[in-house]
Amino acid sequence: MTAQELRLKYLKFFESKNHAIIPSASLVPNETDSSVLFTTAGMHPLVPYLLGQEHPEGKRVVNVQKCIRTGDIDDVGDNRHLTFFEMMGNWSFGDYFKKEAISWSFEFLTDKENGLGLDPKRLYVTVFKGEPASSADGDGIPRDEEAISVWKETFKKIGMGVEVAGEDEVIRGDVRIIPLGKDDNFWIAGETGPCGGDTEMFYDTRPEEGRVEGKFGELVDSFRLIEIWNDVFMEFNKTAEGKYEKLAKPNVDTGMGVERTLAVLGGQRTVFETELFSSIFEKIEELSTKKYEENKREFRIIADHIKASTFIISDGVLPSNTGRGYVLRRLIRRAVRYGRLLGIEKNFAKEISQIVIDLHKEFYTELEYNKQGIFDELEKEEEKFRRTLEKGLNELEKSLTASAMNISGKDVFDLYQTYGFPLELTKEIAKEKGFVINEVDFAEELKKHQEKSRTASAGAFKGGLQDSGDQTKRLHTATHLLLAALRQVLGDHVYQKGSNITPERLRFDFSHGEKMTAKQIAQVEELVNxxxxxxxxxxxxxxTLDEARKRNAMGVFGAKYGDWVKVYSVFDDKGRVASSEICGGPHAENTGELGNFKIKKEEASSAGVRRIKAVLE
Incomplete structure (x- = not known):
C-alpha cells in the first residue's frame, strides 16, 4: 500500500461513518495562539471545537494533518524520531464516544476489504489505569473501565477471550489489555486545554519470534510491539490553575501516523525504509557518492530536515533569528552541515526539496504551487550559510584548541552573530569532540545584543505605522476591514503576516497560496467600501488575552502579547462584529472617515504569502 492509498483509504472509511473530510490546517497556528510555534498534532487546530464551538462541517470530521515537532531535533538521525510527520485523525465533537471510536478503530485496522487487513491476533492495547486522589500527583480520575469493557467485547466478537494485565504490566497468557498510568495513557497537547485518558493500539512486528510475553514496556523498547493508533477520550479541560474540569460534551480525538503505519503495513522495521524516504536517500547517494547503509544518521538528518523545511516554507515561514524562522534556519543549516560531512560541496537543498515535493504534491497540492518560492528560500539560506561555514568551522576549531574543554559564551555568540551558527549546531559539534559550551554566558551576550538592537529601533511606531497622523490612522483602520474582507472572500486560512503604513498607502501581507483573481480583488474592494x-x-x-481569544479576535503574525490586550472592533448596523483584532495602534473613530478604498497592486511576497498595496482616495 502506498502512502497516498493509505491516506485516501482512511478518509474514505470514516466518510462512510458520516465524517466530513476536512483539509490539513497550516503548520503555522492561529495567530492568537502563542502556546506553540507550530501545529504539533491533529487536535491542535481543532481546540475551539473540542471546547464547544460548532464546527462548520458538523460533529464528525476526519483529516490528515501535517505536523512539526521541534523538541527532538537533536535526536533525529536515530531509527524513529521525525521533525515533520503526518497524522491521520477522526474526531467527534460531543457526538460518539468510546464504544464507537474503539470499534471503528478495530474495524479499520483488521477489515481486509475496507481497512488495512491486519491480523487481530497481533494486536495489543493499553488503557488509562487512573490516578487515585491520594497519590502524590493524582487528580482523582478513575480507571477507564468503560474502555476495558468495550475492548473485551470487541475481541470477543471475533472469538478472542482476552484478559487485563495486573499492576506488574506483564503480558502473559491471554493478556491483551494493559492499563498504564498518566505518563503513558493520559493525553494533552500542551500545558492546558482539552485532555483525557486514551487507549493505544500496538502491533506485534515480529510474530516469527513466537508468543508475546514479558514486561510491556520492554516489549515496546525492543520494538517487538509498535504503537499504530491512539484514541483520546477528551472528558476534561485542564485550566491554567491545574484543575481538571469535566467537559459538558466529551470528545474523541484519534491519531494514526502515516509514516509508522506505512512501515507496519510493509513489514519494515523503521519509517526510513518506506517510500516516503527511499527516493530521498537515492538522491543523497547520487549527490554524495556515499551509501545510505554506511551513513544512516547523516542521510536521515538531511532527509528529515529538508522535508520539514519544505513544508514550513510552503506555509509562509522564512528563515530568521527568532521564533519559527529560527527553527527553520536551524533545520536548513544543520542539514547543510551534515551534507558537508558527506562530501557534498555544492548547494543541494533545492534538489532534495524537489524529491519531497514530488512525493507529497498529490495530496498537499500547495507544494507544487509554492515550489519556486520554496526553492528560492532554500537556495538563499544555503548560499548564505555556505559563505561563512568554512570560516566558522575554522574559528570553532581555534576555540576548541584554545579552551580547556569549555568554550566561552562570547566565542559561541561570535559564531552565532558573525558566522550564522545556531547555538544548537555549535553545541552539537563541540559535543562530538568532547567539549561543552558555556550556555549561561552565551545567553548574557545575546541579551546584551538584543538590548542594543531594541534601543536602536525604539523610534519605530506600533502596528507597522511610520507616523501617527490622521491619514495613517485611517489607513490602519482600513487594514482591519481589508483582513475581514479577505477572510470572507478567500477563506479562514487568511491571516495577517505583516503590514507597513505610510501617509500615502498601506502595504498588507497575508497568508494565501495563489494569486487573487480580478473578481476576488473587486469583491474585497466592494466589501471594504x-x-x-x-x-x-x-x-x-x-x-485579557484569554478573553480576546474566546471572542476570536484576530492577532498579528509573530506578535507576543501580554496578559492584557486592546481589542479594536467594527460593528455593523445590526450590532454584529464586522471586524475584531488585537491591536495597539491608533484608529479612526468611524469608518465613514476613511474615503474610497482602492487596491493598487496584489503580488507574491514569499512562499504562501501574498501582498496588497492599497490607498484611500
Missing part, C-alpha cells in the same frame, strides 16, 4: 459607506463605529476595549 461597503463598510466605509455604512459609517460604522470603531471601538476598543482592554481585555
Amino acid at each position: 461597503g463598510a466605509i459607506e455604512a459609517r460604522l463605529k470603531v471601538s476598543f476595549e482592554e481585555v
Whole structure:
C-alpha cells in the first residue's frame, strides 16, 4: 500500500461513518495562539471545537494533518524520531464516544476489504489505569473501565477471550489489555486545554519470534510491539490553575501516523525504509557518492530536515533569528552541515526539496504551487550559510584548541552573530569532540545584543505605522476591514503576516497560496467600501488575552502579547462584529472617515504569502 492509498483509504472509511473530510490546517497556528510555534498534532487546530464551538462541517470530521515537532531535533538521525510527520485523525465533537471510536478503530485496522487487513491476533492495547486522589500527583480520575469493557467485547466478537494485565504490566497468557498510568495513557497537547485518558493500539512486528510475553514496556523498547493508533477520550479541560474540569460534551480525538503505519503495513522495521524516504536517500547517494547503509544518521538528518523545511516554507515561514524562522534556519543549516560531512560541496537543498515535493504534491497540492518560492528560500539560506561555514568551522576549531574543554559564551555568540551558527549546531559539534559550551554566558551576550538592537529601533511606531497622523490612522483602520474582507472572500486560512503604513498607502501581507483573481480583488474592494459607506463605529476595549481569544479576535503574525490586550472592533448596523483584532495602534473613530478604498497592486511576497498595496482616495 502506498502512502497516498493509505491516506485516501482512511478518509474514505470514516466518510462512510458520516465524517466530513476536512483539509490539513497550516503548520503555522492561529495567530492568537502563542502556546506553540507550530501545529504539533491533529487536535491542535481543532481546540475551539473540542471546547464547544460548532464546527462548520458538523460533529464528525476526519483529516490528515501535517505536523512539526521541534523538541527532538537533536535526536533525529536515530531509527524513529521525525521533525515533520503526518497524522491521520477522526474526531467527534460531543457526538460518539468510546464504544464507537474503539470499534471503528478495530474495524479499520483488521477489515481486509475496507481497512488495512491486519491480523487481530497481533494486536495489543493499553488503557488509562487512573490516578487515585491520594497519590502524590493524582487528580482523582478513575480507571477507564468503560474502555476495558468495550475492548473485551470487541475481541470477543471475533472469538478472542482476552484478559487485563495486573499492576506488574506483564503480558502473559491471554493478556491483551494493559492499563498504564498518566505518563503513558493520559493525553494533552500542551500545558492546558482539552485532555483525557486514551487507549493505544500496538502491533506485534515480529510474530516469527513466537508468543508475546514479558514486561510491556520492554516489549515496546525492543520494538517487538509498535504503537499504530491512539484514541483520546477528551472528558476534561485542564485550566491554567491545574484543575481538571469535566467537559459538558466529551470528545474523541484519534491519531494514526502515516509514516509508522506505512512501515507496519510493509513489514519494515523503521519509517526510513518506506517510500516516503527511499527516493530521498537515492538522491543523497547520487549527490554524495556515499551509501545510505554506511551513513544512516547523516542521510536521515538531511532527509528529515529538508522535508520539514519544505513544508514550513510552503506555509509562509522564512528563515530568521527568532521564533519559527529560527527553527527553520536551524533545520536548513544543520542539514547543510551534515551534507558537508558527506562530501557534498555544492548547494543541494533545492534538489532534495524537489524529491519531497514530488512525493507529497498529490495530496498537499500547495507544494507544487509554492515550489519556486520554496526553492528560492532554500537556495538563499544555503548560499548564505555556505559563505561563512568554512570560516566558522575554522574559528570553532581555534576555540576548541584554545579552551580547556569549555568554550566561552562570547566565542559561541561570535559564531552565532558573525558566522550564522545556531547555538544548537555549535553545541552539537563541540559535543562530538568532547567539549561543552558555556550556555549561561552565551545567553548574557545575546541579551546584551538584543538590548542594543531594541534601543536602536525604539523610534519605530506600533502596528507597522511610520507616523501617527490622521491619514495613517485611517489607513490602519482600513487594514482591519481589508483582513475581514479577505477572510470572507478567500477563506479562514487568511491571516495577517505583516503590514507597513505610510501617509500615502498601506502595504498588507497575508497568508494565501495563489494569486487573487480580478473578481476576488473587486469583491474585497466592494466589501471594504461597503463598510466605509455604512459609517460604522470603531471601538476598543482592554481585555485579557484569554478573553480576546474566546471572542476570536484576530492577532498579528509573530506578535507576543501580554496578559492584557486592546481589542479594536467594527460593528455593523445590526450590532454584529464586522471586524475584531488585537491591536495597539491608533484608529479612526468611524469608518465613514476613511474615503474610497482602492487596491493598487496584489503580488507574491514569499512562499504562501501574498501582498496588497492599497490607498484611500
